[in-house]
Amino acid sequence: MPRLIRRLILFIGFVLLLPAAGLAEESYRFDISEIEKKPYHFGGYVELRPVAYGLDRDSALYKLQYYDQNRGATLEEWNARLQLEGSYQKGMGRLYLKTNTDYRYASFTGGVERTALFEGYGTLKPSDSWKFEIGKKNLKWGKGYAWNPVNFLDRAKDPNDPEQSIEGNIMATMDYIRSFDGPLKTLSFTPVLFPVYDHMNDGFGVNNRLNVGGKVYLLLYDTDLDLIYVVDGSRTARMGMDFSRNITTSFEIHGELAHIRDDRKQVLDADGVVHSETRDAVSGLIGVRHLTTFDLTTIFEYYHNGTGFSADAMENYFGFIERGYELYRTTGSARMLTGAQNLAAGGYGRNNPMEDYLYLRLSQKEPLDILYFTPSLTTMVNLNDRSYSITPELLYTGITNLELRLRFGWIRGGRETEFGEKPNDYRLELRAGYYF
Amino acid sequence: MRKMKWIIVFLSLLIALPVYAIDGTALLKQVDRNLSPDSYESYRKLINIEPDGKKKEFTLFTVKKGIDKVASLFIAPASEKGRSTLRLGDNMWLFIPNVGKPIRITSLQSVVGGVFNNADILQLDYAAEYDVEKVEEKGGEYLLYVKAKTKTVAYDRLKIWADKKNVLPTKIECLTEANMLIKTLYFKEVKSFGGGITRPAVIETDSPLYKGYKSVMIFAGIKKRDFKDEVFTLTFMPNLESLR
Numbered sequence: 001m002p003r004l005i006r007r008l009i010l011f012i013g014f015v016l017l018l019p020a021a022g023l024a025e026e027s028y029r030f031d032i033s034e035i036e037k038k039p040y041h042f043g044g045y046v047e048l049r050p051v052a053y054g055l056d057r058d059s060a061l062y063k064l065q066y067y068d069q070n071r072g073a074t075l076e077e078w079n080a081r082l083q084l085e086g087s088y089q090k091g092m093g094r095l096y097l098k099t100n101t102d103y104r105y106a107s108f109t110g111g112v113e114r115t116a117l118f119e120g121y122g123t124l125k126p127s128d129s130w131k132f133e134i135g136k137k138n139l140k141w142g143k144g145y146a147w148n149p150v151n152f153l154d155r156a157k158d159p160n161d162p163e164q165s166i167e168g169n170i171m172a173t174m175d176y177i178r179s180f181d182g183p184l185k186t187l188s189f190t191p192v193l194f195p196v197y198d199h200m201n202d203g204f205g206v207n208n209r210l211n212v213g214g215k216v217y218l219l220l221y222d223t224d225l226d227l228i229y230v231v232d233g234s235r236t237a238r239m240g241m242d243f244s245r246n247i248t249t250s251f252e253i254h255g256e257l258a259h260i261r262d263d264r265k266q267v268l269d270a271d272g273v274v275h276s277e278t279r280d281a282v283s284g285l286i287g288v289r290h291l292t293t294f295d296l297t298t299i300f301e302y303y304h305n306g307t308g309f310s311a312d313a314m315e316n317y318f319g320f321i322e323r324g325y326e327l328y329r330t331t332g333s334a335r336m337l338t339g340a341q342n343l344a345a346g347g348y349g350r351n352n353p354m355e356d357y358l359y360l361r362l363s364q365k366e367p368l369d370i371l372y373f374t375p376s377l378t379t380m381v382n383l384n385d386r387s388y389s390i391t392p393e394l395l396y397t398g399i400t401n402l403e404l405r406l407r408f409g410w411i412r413g414g415r416e417t418e419f420g421e422k423p424n425d426y427r428l429e430l431r432a433g434y435y436f
Numbered sequence: 437m438r439k440m441k442w443i444i445v446f447l448s449l450l451i452a453l454p455v456y457a458i459d460g461t462a463l464l465k466q467v468d469r470n471l472s473p474d475s476y477e478s479y480r481k482l483i484n485i486e487p488d489g490k491k492k493e494f495t496l497f498t499v500k501k502g503i504d505k506v507a508s509l510f511i512a513p514a515s516e517k518g519r520s521t522l523r524l525g526d527n528m529w530l531f532i533p534n535v536g537k538p539i540r541i542t543s544l545q546s547v548v549g550g551v552f553n554n555a556d557i558l559q560l561d562y563a564a565e566y567d568v569e570k571v572e573e574k575g576g577e578y579l580l581y582v583k584a585k586t587k588t589v590a591y592d593r594l595k596i597w598a599d600k601k602n603v604l605p606t607k608i609e610c611l612t613e614a615n616m617l618i619k620t621l622y623f624k625e626v627k628s629f630g631g632g633i634t635r636p637a638v639i640e641t642d643s644p645l646y647k648g649y650k651s652v653m654i655f656a657g658i659k660k661r662d663f664k665d666e667v668f669t670l671t672f673m674p675n676l677e678s679l680r
Binding site for chain 1: 479481484486490492493495497511512513514515517524525526527528532534535537539540542543544545549550587588590646647648649654656657663664665666667668669670671672675677678680
């Protein structure tokens with residue numbers, strides 16, 4: 001562990017000092033070439049992210065993940081990411097591509113690389129009121145910061161890193177915008193066609209369906225309002241609404257409400273038997289964002305996940321893993337653990353699988369007059385089992401195009417709780433990202 | 437003698453009249469129009485300068501329509517490229533391509549850091565946000581004392597020094613309700629941008645709240661242009677690049 005910390009400190013020093021040497025020579029310019037528009041654009045982002053995990057060898061998810069391996073108390077991981085993007089615009093048409101390559105090297109699993117097309121779509125924009133797009137893209141519906149229960153057609157974002165870019169889905173969309181004078185200032189309509197076939201969004205739900213959805217956006221009495229609907233198809237029908245409004249110049253309130261018809265999930269009972277439950281589910285989120293006069297931003301959200309598991313269901317799941325681990329230790333049979341891994345893929349293993357959560361993020365901009373420096377503190381609490389995580393973070397963006405973030409995640413909770421049964425007790429992570 | 441009295445009265449009126457004839461509201465509106473057309477596009481560079489001389493630059497493409505609609509697109513640096521901001525009256529949003537959806541921001545925050553806040557970057561007409569309380573004449577300049585129309589405006593009070601000849605601001609002090617200085621804007625390098633637009637090309641700002649720091653806004657181009665209202669909507673924010 002001390003060795004990794006030494007390496008992290010050396011790495012931070014290296015990335016901080018290297019660009020600073022160049023800055024001393026930098027001088028101000030404003031060439032007209034800087035604002036010339038070219039029909040094409042290339043850019044990208046490269047990231048190095050070493051992580052040290054302090055493992056909890058007694059936790060259920062540690063046993064599930066590493067039951068057949070003898071691990072130490074820590075896990076060192078080196079992550080690298082390369083994103084390349086390019087676009088070409090001609091007249092009313094535009095093509096956009098964004099690729100993502102992730103490479104992960106863990107101290108005992110070796111290296112794994114994955115490359116994917118995150119986004120790739122064509123846009124046709126015949127006027128300022130009309131836009132048509134087809135290809136792989138994200139919709140990003142919803143107003144919540146950590147969670148978006150109304151974001152029915154995208155992949156779920158990671159609430160621990162909600163601003164991370166995510167892989168899109170293949171779809172066709174249209175935007176129609178109208179502006180008005182009076183209380184209703186804007187009206188826009190976004191219908192979506194979302195195909196699910198072999199090799200096309202095939203992990204989304206039932207295959208061979210052309211899903212139809214849409215969103216209506218209103219700016220009404222200075223309030224953003226979205227009304228969202230997705231018809232029955234690969235997933236059951238669902239509808240939702242969200243809103244966002246500034247109460248004062250420094251206080252914003254937002255919320256989301258989603259109704260999912262006939263939501264189906266696999267639930268484990270106390271005897272380890274899997275039942276299929278089908279019922280209508282209602283999920284919701286309410287949140288505020290506040291800025292003080294001394295630049296402290298607070299984001300506070302409550303999330304009810306109507307499709308989540310109760311505390312009893314999660315306890316049954318963790319108990320099932322413990323029994324499976326004992327079975328493996330005594331007989332060498334991984335049958336139950338394999339079953340538990342399948343259940344994880346079916347819902348128990350997703351981010352925040354339970355019902356009620358609180359999220360609080362405090363970030364202080366430029367304390368002590370240190371420009372571009374933002375320390376933050378984020379906490380997420382599972383209200384059903386009282387487990388939680390606390391994540392202090394230091395962010396520095398003072399060097400053009402370079403972003404440095406150091407964060408420590410402290411994960412706490414008793415046995416048979418969501419955070420208490422995570423495979424690690426803490427994580428220390430440095431992220432150095434460079435845009436070009 | 438009577439004739440003489442009338443001449444004195446007449447001359448006094450002539451001297452006194454210009455002082456009382458200054459219509460503060462009209463003067464403020466003229467300052468606004470001289471700074472920019474009613475509807476325009478512009479390119480700006482914002483530079484934050486730290487006490488040790490380190491600089492950070494941002495290049496923006498900005499479009500404005502009427503008194504309460506303004507939108508900006510970040511062109512550089514690469515880390516900010518594609519970000520856009522929109523202001524409709526008191527409502528402000530920031531669109532970050534990775535986040536993918538516009539989030540509401542406040543006028544006192546700053547999307548670029550440094551001394552300029554969002555209200556400075558997405559500046560509406562002064563006359564749209566402030567009422568003129570009084571106007572004084574100081575040599576070759578007017579001094580306008582203006583007060584925010586509502587509590588939602590970023591600064592409670594402004595003191596605007598405007599050059600009499602060009603009716604353009606030379607200095608603006610931004611104050612709290614209690615007349616505490618928040619920042620000072622200095623308007624420099626008046627030049628012609630073509631199309632009849634002559635205005636300061638550089639705005640510098642410093643603040644007692646950020647001792648030693650300075651931010652500079654440089655205009656590279658500004659020209660009159662009309663836009664449809666639909667351009668100033670959340671749905672359009674990811675598409676501002678198409679206007680360039």
